[in-house]
Amino acid sequence: MIWLRSLVFTIVFYAVSTIASIAISPLLLGKRRWVVRAIGVWARVVMFFLRLICGVKVEVRGRQHMPMSAALIGAKHQGMFDTIAPFALLTDACFVLKKELLAIPFYGWFAVKGGMIAVDREGHATALKKLVRDTQDRMAEERQVIIYPEGTRKAPGAAPDYKPGVAALYRDLGLPCTPLATNSGAHWPPRGFLRRPGVIVFEFLEPIPAGLKRGEFMKELQGRVEAASNALLAEGL
DSSP: OHHHHHHHHHHHHHHHHHHHHHHTGGGGGSOHHHHHHHHHHHHHHHHHHHHHHHOEEEEEEOGGGOOSSSEEEEEOOOSGGGGTTHHHHSSSEEEEEEGGGGGSTTHHHHHHHTTOEEEOTTOHHHHHHHHHHHHHHHHHTTOEEEEOTTSSOOOTTOOOOOOTHHHHHHHHHTOOEEEEEEOGGGTSOSSSSOOOSEEEEEEEOOOBOTTOOHHHHHHHHHHHHHHHHHHHHHHTO
């Protein structure tokens, strides 16, 4: 039954995404916020069908820590859904993503128009400086910038591998960093198409105050995100 429901959802997901991509394409000629809001509508539709077909609900915890204006969010990344739901949850979400994704038709066009931050992973110091500049620009627009410190999707329970990009942003922006934990990979895995029923939780944790030294900050961020994410997995929702 899970296999069949997952197959139906996958078909519906790509059908809805295709229709949405074509329908909102004219917005590429308009304002950035129009595109971001349209993506938010698409995200809500995806969440609706995810619940209807696969029995996967979405719960948000720590709403008192959920930023509503300019903010840096260091998030756990367990699957594709992590890049969908925040558009439905936050007021003006902005993701840090690898530049190769910009070459994908429609996806890349909406990412560029929506002001997402593309990073050249081979650019090293130059790429890091550009990441900081671009993020500062987004902060001036009062956006919530989401970065995945591990740089890629990790299966639930996999050993963490946090990269230094988030530390550079934290240092140069001089802002707190809001950790974001999740158990999404238990229901929308990083690989395969099975969607397991249950509750996907996004938990916003207490912000890490600005001003910590790099090592201290990285230890604090990884410790909080991993502990909270593992606790959510242990709940078996």
